[in-house]
Amino acid sequence: MREITQKLSRTDSDEFGELRFHEHASRVFKNTRQLRVWLPPGYSSPENEGRRYPVFYLNDGQNIFQPETSFAGVDWHVGETLSRLIQESVIPPVIAVGIDNATVERIREFLPYKSIYPPVPKPLGKHYPEFLIDEVMPFISRTYRVARGMKNTGLGGSSLGALISLHTVIARPGIFGRLLLESPSLFVSNKQLLKDSRAAATWPQRIFIGVGTRESGKPDRDQRIVDDVRALAHTLHLAGLREKRLRLWVQEGATHCEAAWAERFAEAAAFLFSE
Numbered sequence: 001m002r003e004i005t006q007k008l009s010r011t012d013s014d015e016f017g018e019l020r021f022h023e024h025a026s027r028v029f030k031n032t033r034q035l036r037v038w039l040p041p042g043y044s045s046p047e048n049e050g051r052r053y054p055v056f057y058l059n060d061g062q063n064i065f066q067p068e069t070s071f072a073g074v075d076w077h078v079g080e081t082l083s084r085l086i087q088e089s090v091i092p093p094v095i096a097v098g099i100d101n102a103t104v105e106r107i108r109e110f111l112p113y114k115s116i117y118p119p120v121p122k123p124l125g126k127h128y129p130e131f132l133i134d135e136v137m138p139f140i141s142r143t144y145r146v147a148r149g150m151k152n153t154g155l156g157g158s159s160l161g162a163l164i165s166l167h168t169v170i171a172r173p174g175i176f177g178r179l180l181l182e183s184p185s186l187f188v189s190n191k192q193l194l195k196d197s198r199a200a201a202t203w204p205q206r207i208f209i210g211v212g213t214r215e216s217g218k219p220d221r222d223q224r225i226v227d228d229v230r231a232l233a234h235t236l237h238l239a240g241l242r243e244k245r246l247r248l249w250v251q252e253g254a255t256h257c258e259a260a261w262a263e264r265f266a267e268a269a270a271f272l273f274s275e
Contacts, residue, residue, distance in 0.1 A: 015087075016079045017041050019065055024139065028131040029102065029109060029124065035136065036061045036098035037144065038079050040086055043093070052147040053095045054273060055140060056178070057132065059110070059157030059165060061098025063258050074258040081266045091273040097140055099132070101161070110160035112167045113189035129168045133175060149177070151205060154272055156180025158261045166193050166232075173202035178272040181209045182261045186228040194228065197235045208247045208268040209233060210261070212254025226250055247271045 022035045042048050062069045064076040078096050085091045102109050107118055112125035132155075140146055155176045157165045162184035169176050170193075186194050211229045216222055233248045249267065254260040 015041060016083045018043065019079065022139070022143075024136065026131055026135060028127050028135060029105070031102055031105065033100040033102055034061065035139070036065055036100070037140070038065060038082070038096040038098070039144070040093040040095065041083060043095075043145075051093075052145045052152075053093055054152040054154070055095045055097060055144075055146045056154040056156070056269070056273070057097045057099060057136070058155075058180075059099055059101065059161030060106075060159075061100040063158075064096070064098045070258055072258065074262070076258060076262040076265050078265065081262075082269060085266065085270055085273075090270050092275060094269075094273055095140075095144060095146065097136070099136060107160060110164040111188065112164070112171075113192045115189045117188065125164050125167060126171075128164050129172045132168060133172055150174065151177045154178030154180065156182070156208075156268075158182035158258075159256065160185050160188075163188065163193060166197070169204055170196050170200045173200070177205040179204040179207045180268050180272060181207065181232075182264065182268075183211050183215055183225075183256050184209070184229065184232070186232060187224065191228065194231060194235070197232055200239070203236065203239055203241060203245075206245050206247075206272050207236060207241060208249070208271050210249045210251065210264040210268060212251045212256065212260050214253055215256040217255070 018039045020037045023032055024035050025032045058064050063071055064078045067073050067075045082094055082096060086093050107120055108124045109128060110125055111120050111123040114121055114123055153176050155165050155168060156179060162181040166181060166184060169179055209229055211226055213226060214222055215225045236246050249264055
């Protein structure tokens, strides 16, 4: 396991924490990707050596910390946003783990069911919970001072990365207490994840769902996308998640892009991890 460390900052200061890179060879998927681990300011200070931190796992790790690796050159500003929320005492210090997607295999790994659009006849997503929970999470726990338990463990993603996050909390309940779903692609696989949601008995303690009203740029399809998200929120409401546990943001005019997800991230993180 090779590790690279650098300060994460768009200035010359160290106020935005530290970003470490680990190459992870997956037994489940038989490929290799990077894990990008963001440590909050003060993590390495001697006075905090006994402290343990909540952890937030985020899919599509290439897109969340740095513009040079992100799709279209726009990232989520996760390090800067979390640093600000921590400094303002909105949330406690949190570790964020960006799990890189597998590039050409991304869609197959993020889909648990066969799909016509996008065309995926042999999906791999049913193995994703095993990859995340039995491979990635134990490595992070061995390497960093991670607090245990549902309330200290979050998961999230956008688009298909949100879809596989939803599948993971349904397939392996009781592990993740915080869930972020940005523009989830609920239409794929004949809306099977919506159907699975109706049968789920256990949900994270807090869930944030974000979606824009111009996700596709086609009015009819945009309306269907928002309707699907509202249907998921309704299912969660029926399961007992009220306003203290569930937050839905339908953002007027927002599109399906990293900039929109970055814009909503501060409110999402504040809702999910505030004490």
